[in-house]
Amino acid sequence: MIASYRLQLHPEFTFSDVASILPYLVDLGVSHLYLSPITQARPGSTHGYDVIDHNAVNEELGGRAGFETLREAAVAAGLEIILDFVPNHSGVGTRNAAWQDVLAYGPASAHAGLFDIDWNPIKPELHGKILLPFLGSPYGDVLDGGEITLTYNDGRFYASYYDDHYALSPASYDAI
Secondary structure (H helix, E strand, O other): OOOEEEEOOEOOEOHHHHHHOHHHHHHHOOOEEEEOOOEEEOOOOOOOOOEEEEEEEOHHHOHHHHHHHHHHHHHHOOOEEEEOOOOOOOOOOOOOHHHHHHHHHHHHOOOHHHOOOOOOOOOHHHOOOOOOOOOOOOHHHHHHOOOEEEEEEOOEEEEEEOOEEEEOOHHHOOOO
């Protein structure tokens, strides 16, 4: 390696944008492109570390086809690519199927090990549970105001708060 150049990818600076500056980077003496995370992040992510699917290339950056086009252009220019993969960088929103599975099944979820969750916190009543700090007001006020609703989609119940949805445990479905 002679010199690496780190590039921060986001929806306004994509694989095709990187491809367009390859001659400039070669003129600088760069030998390796170090790309910020390229896996599927939350929509609009400006950093890519809030991954919602580690198995897909971010569509907002150009998807798999866009990455392959950049890779071919980089190889043709004599450049190599370094990818930033950090398995524990993950967004925990509605669109992350692994996260929703953890919310539904807790420590028994096949995906529980992907997240840094303390399943045995100091308060015994929280053992095996996840405490999420996402409400804009105290719980009672939000509940009384009808801001938390019960929704159903694709065979699963959710506690919904505005545009966010949190999977409920199937063990609670009988009570619903």
